[in-house]
Amino acid sequence: MAGRRAAQKSTERTIALTILVVGSIAAVASLLGNVWFVRAGVLVAVAMAFAAVALAWRELRQERDQHALEMRHEMALRAQQAVRHHEESVAMIGRFNARAENLQAVIAKLRSQVGSARAELSSMRGNAVWLRAEVAERQARIEALEARIVELEAEEATGNVVALPRNAMVPSVEDIWGEDEHPTMIDLAKLNLDGIPELRRHA
Known part of the structure; x- marks a missing residue:
């Protein structure tokens, strides 16, 4: 398109220059003749x-039209670019809205889980x-x-203990030897001789 316009410009410019040159030559040539030549030159x-x-x-109209x-x-x-840009913008906004909705759903789910976790923690x-x-x-019952x-x-331990007399474990003379036996040193050691000093003091 640019080459064709340049070709048209050069052709029209050449024609215009040719007309001007021919007209100038005709006007100059008419000056050399009589009045009719001058008039003819002026007309030309x-x-x-x-x-x-x-x-x-x-050329101006062609330039304007072009x-x-x-x-x-x-x-x-x-x-077309604006429409395409608008469509791309609308599609991008739709994707952003869908992503925002997904994020809102995730946030709502997380909030629900947090609420459940808090309720469970309180319980x-x-x-x-x-x-x-x-x-x-x-623990108090166990200690009691x-x-x-x-x-x-x-x-139970106190109830099972039986108080025995002091001399209960001390054997008597009859327990150590019989009537026809004589006491030995071992038999005398078995006797309770704690009362002998008392007998000696009374004697």
Whole structure:
């Protein structure tokens, strides 16, 4: 398109220059003749001027038409680019909206999980408090039972002890030897001689 426009410009410019040169030569040549030659030269110059102006206007119209065509083509390209850009923008916005919706769904799910975890944690804390109280109560019961067992064992031990007389374990003379036997040193050692000093003091 640019080459064709350049070719048209060069052709029209060549024609215009040719007309101007021919008109100038005719005008100069008319000066050498009589009045009719001068008039003819003026007419030729005027005709050449009109022809040059007509070619100039024609070239100007062509330039305007070409420029308008190029502008329309440029506007069409820009419109296509704008439409494509708009479509891409709409598609991108749609993707962003879909991603935002997915993120909102994930956030809502995480919030629900956090709420469930908090409720479970609160329940576990309540259970822990109850278990501590239960353990403390059972520990108190165990300690009370252990104390009761100790008391019962002490009572049982005290009840099984029988108070024996002081001289119960000391054998008598009849237990050591018979009537026809004589005491030996071993038999005398078995006797309770604690009362002998008392007998000696009374004697």
